[in-house]
Amino acid sequence: MDLSITSLAQIIIACLMVIGLMVANAVVMVYFERKTAGFIQRRPGPYEVGPRGTIQAICDSMKLLGKQLFIPGNVDWLLYFLAPVLAFFPVLLLFLPIPFGKFLTAMSVDEGILLILAFSGLGVISNILAGWSSNNKYGLLGAARAVSQSIAYEIPMIMSLLAVIFLSGSLNLSQIVEEQGSWPWQWNICVQPLAFFIYLVSLVGETNRAPFDLPEAESELTAGFHTEYSGMGFALFFLSEYANMLLVSFVCVTFFLGGWKGPFLDGFWWTFIKAYLIMMFIVWLRWTFPRVRFDQLLNINWKWLLPLSILNLWITAIVVKLL
Amino acid sequence: MTPLSPLTLFLLASLLLLSLGLAGLVTRRTLVGMLISVELMLNGAGLAIVAAAKCTPASDIHGQLAALFVMGLAAAEATLVLAMILVVQKRFGKVTLDDVSAIRSSDALDSTDLAESDI
Amino acid sequence: MDQAIEQILTLIWSPLRALDAFLAEHLPGQETAAIAAYAFYVLVILAGGLMAIGSRNLVRAMLGLILTFFGVAGMYLLLGSPFLAFMQLLIYVGAVCVLIFFAVMLTKNTNEGEEFKLPSPASAVYGLLAFILPLAVLVPLILVNAPNLKQEAIEPTDTSYLGEGLITENVVGFELISIILLVAMAGAVFLAWRRQPDKGKNQSGQNDPAKTKELRS
Structure with missing residues (x-):
């Protein structure tokens, strides 16, 4: 751990930039998602506020920030206030090891992917605290479902990333990008297509996005674990959900799609282009598929994704050992 | 008294964890509370192992692997203890230590006898 | 392009690096x-x-x-x-x-559970005793007997050595802990299994089609 002033300053500046990125991402993604939902459902989406509805997201966020913060009675105040904070702030740390460019890594940790996985566990804890402290039956049920879904989908995610780590020989994210080439047929997706598919499915399950979004289904659970949150608390949960989506897209791009390397000009723009392509794919999935029932959701994970990922890992290990 | 070396400092920290865990184990009345105290003690043990490995001429790889095994064992033990807590909850109706002790009064054992279908 | 970014970053961080070098010399x-x-x-x-x-x-x-x-x-x-x-x-x-x-x-x-009651005085005394006894016994022993090993700095371990150790020297421990975790999982599932009463079979233990149809509907 490098405790010099340079590295501390780098980390602080990176955290500030990540906050800016998260807010900008949320604004863009909210507008994009509502427009896409509209077009898929053959309606125009938001078009009143601003030219073609572009200021809609900003108006929504101003409304959220101005809402009256009322706390239901009988809640445990420490846990109630801690839950959105724990949902939002660790995500800042998760963006630090990601290589945005060749020299644009905030903190090149030798065990980068372990840092990301370790602090993702804090998001699970924030779900628990939100559901428990709300003193609400639906909130608790939603929290239990969200938590069991998150910890279930972590396992195939870790194993598919492990297959790529076997090939690259390092846990350092910059090293993994270095091992891939510039052209699309040199990226890891061509060497590990099954792992990419497993990672894509478990990505959707991990971030509680449709079609696996039963924990926050409005018609079933009245918003699940964040039922009792309004205004700033809800805004923090909302921001952290979109930031989580962005983070797993960045990790997917780093591991499978060549990171900052691209066909013509290597650079940080390729990371953003590829990550936003994956985000568009996730949004497309949300408005195409119906919601999956909870036992079907867990069945997909334990009966299909987990054996497939173990098989993939086994074949990768044999091939790596023989070659 | 030797001057404070890093090894001493880390061993004192792990001892603090051990004492806190032991105090919790004695004071707590619920089974889950006792489990939390046991996890504190296991953490202290792992810290002591790694400190002894890294600060002495002993092999630091073996120390870290031993601490990793301790972590895995703690997770396995927590799983089984929690499953047992669920069984106790089903059988006795509550998980506080004063009520669960079947050795104290023999009618607790008779009235909730294990039926065939329980196993 | 990369070289340009690298040079810009080096330029930006150079005053802080100079500060670091200055502090490392003088403090x-x-x-x-x-x-x-x-x-x-x-x-x-x-x-x-x-x-x-x-x-x-x-x-x-x-x-x-x-x-x-x-x-x-x-x-x-x-x-x-x-x-x-x-x-x-x-x-x-x-x-x-x-x-x-x-x-x-x-x-x-x-x-409103049991934990909410304040601990009784006896239990508080036992807790305090449990806190003080290990400290009182072991702290003097550590302070007197711990070897004064003054090495320069504690070096970070490379993860590849840990991996090698797991696969070559400690492979038995590695396999055993996998088995322990598997047994713990199976044991936990078995302990917490809630057996449904046998609804699909009649008195003599053979499949009863009427009851099975009732179960399925």
Whole structure:
């Protein structure tokens, strides 16, 4: 751990930039998602506020920030206030090891992917605290479902990333990008297509996005674990959900799609282009598929994704050992 | 008294964890509370192992692997203890230590006898 | 393009790097930074431990436990084992705490439970005794007998050595812990299994089509 002033300053500046990125991402993604939902459902989406509805997201966020913060009675105040904070702030740390460019890594940790996985566990804890402290039956049920879904989908995610780590020989994210080439047929997706598919499915399950979004289904659970949150608390949960989506897209791009390397000009723009392509794919999935029932959701994970990922890992290990 | 070396400092920290865990184990009345105290003690043990490995001429790889095994064992033990807590909850109706002790009064054992279908 | 970015970044960070070099020459900074970090982590462990053993609400006790886990992970980082620090967070905070939460939820530990009563004086005295006795016995022993090993700095371990050790020398331990985890999982499922009463079979234990049809509808 490098405790010099340079590295501390780098980390602080990176955290500030990540906050800016998260807010900008949320604004863009909210507008994009509502427009896409509209077009898929053959309606125009938001078009009143601003030219073609572009200021809609900003108006929504101003409304959220101005809402009256009322706390239901009988809640445990420490846990109630801690839950959105724990949902939002660790995500800042998760963006630090990601290589945005060749020299644009905030903190090149030798065990980068372990840092990301370790602090993702804090998001699970924030779900628990939100559901428990709300003193609400639906909130608790939603929290239990969200938590069991998150910890279930972590396992195939870790194993598919492990297959790529076997090939690259390092846990350092910059090293993994270095091992891939510039052209699309040199990226890891061509060497590990099954792992990419497993990672894509478990990505959707991990971030509680449709079609696996039963924990926050409005018609079933009245918003699940964040039922009792309004205004700033809800805004923090909302921001952290979109930031989580962005983070797993960045990790997917780093591991499978060549990171900052691209066909013509290597650079940080390729990371953003590829990550936003994956985000568009996730949004497309949300408005195409119906919601999956909870036992079907867990069945997909334990009966299909987990054996497939173990098989993939086994074949990768044999091939790596023989070659 | 030797001057404070890093090894001493880390061993004192792990001892603090051990004492806190032991105090919790004695004071707590619920089974889950006792489990939390046991996890504190296991953490202290792992810290002591790694400190002894890294600060002495002993092999630091073996120390870290031993601490990793301790972590895995703690997770396995927590799983089984929690499953047992669920069984106790089903059988006795509550998980506080004063009520669960079947050795104290023999009618607790008779009235909730294990039926065939329980196993 | 990369070279341009690299040169720009080097230019931006050069004053801070000069400051670092200046401080490294004129102050013995490394040790005090390490001692400050150690003190911070001990405070975190103490706060978390006190909350874990003293809090009457069990979910707050779990929160104290999480704080303690972070403190111990920080200690592992100071000891130069980053792999172990991250695995500590992954295993304990990510898995064991979730297990404890489910146990708290399923045993219905609401706010009016048994834990809410203040500890009786006898139990408080026993707790204090349990806290002081190990310290009183072992701290003098450590302070008198611990070897004064003054090495320069604790080097971080490369993770590849850990991996090699797991596969070559300690492979038996590695396999055994996998088996232990498998047995623990199977045992937990078996213990918590709620056997449905046999609804599909009639008196003599053979399949009864009428009852099975009732079950399916």
